[in-house]
Amino acid sequence: EDQVTQSPEALRLQEGESSSLNCSYTVSGLRGLFWYRQDPGKGPEFLFTLYSAGEEKEKERLKATLTKKESFLHITAPKPEDSATYLCAVQAAKSGNTPLVFGKGTRLSVIA
């Protein structure tokens, strides 16, 4: 069974205090690993797709990396507007439009 575990469940940072969020996964052949941002009362907003171990993607203060067992979302010098829940999801390499399997997310609070 495909599984995603995210840690920590919640993280509180001071503005400018860099940190990393972890996503551990088991999947029967990885098609892609996805990071989403979710604000309260909103749907998941797509951030990154990672396809293979060693790959990195960057967007503003966020950088996502991937190994064969886990992914990290590094947040550099965060600002209060980065406060959100960050979701990790995997898609298995099967035929067709296979569904995403999500973790519970990390709730990030950045304090000014």
Next chain:
Amino acid sequence: EPEVTQTPSHQVTQMGQEVILRCVPISNHLYFYWYRQILGQKVEFLVSFYNNEISEKSEIFDDQFSVERPDGSNFTLKIRSTKLEDSAMYFCASSPGTGNQPQHFGDGTRLSIL
């Protein structure tokens, strides 16, 4: 930027009643999905839809659920006889194709069963 839109944003229904949740996917997307998120829990897959038929469904998607694409733009999820445990946020998503193209989500319908 094109987006997935869902209506209504909040639906309150008596247990046993039928509800229809509506979605307008991104216009050039071909694959459509429904997910749900019970408060405090993970986003869970319900069903995927392509070429006017169900591609895959989860154990949650039992005989009480159905999906339909009634015209060229709308995609609906129907729950025939709602239960208390159906209370959740329901998200529609769409993607341009298969492979590892990302799924784009709407802002959801909050379904409250009384």
